[in-house]
Amino acid sequence: MSAPFDAEQFARDAVWSEYVTEEKLSHLEARIIALEEIAAARWPRRLVLLARLGRELRRKTARYAYAGPSFGARRDEQVFTDGEQLALPGGAS
Numbered sequence: 001m002s003a004p005f006d007a008e009q010f011a012r013d014a015v016w017s018e019y020v021t022e023e024k025l026s027h028l029e030a031r032i033i034a035l036e037e038i039a040a041a042r043w044p045r046r047l048v049l050l051a052r053l054g055r056e057l058r059r060k061t062a063r064y065a066y067a068g069p070s071f072g073a074r075r076d077e078q079v080f081t082d083g084e085q086l087a088l089p090g091g092a093s
Helices: 007-019 022-040 045-067 071-081
Strands: none
Touching: 022 045, 045 071
């Protein structure tokens, strides 16, 4: 016998699939590449890339102060509200 239909789980899955689109995955890939570039860079370029990424993150989340006092709350709101792509530390977008 199969499990009963879970409407709440179906709704969660439907909403999640809306977010997981090619565009969202491209933005995630850009953020991962930025972090990988920082991790792979040698001294002192690593500090420059890290500072650049930090400035970019703070700049993009500054207008979401209403989301809460923590960076995590503001970043979460920014990513899921408008999904702006971060500039890659190496200068490519």
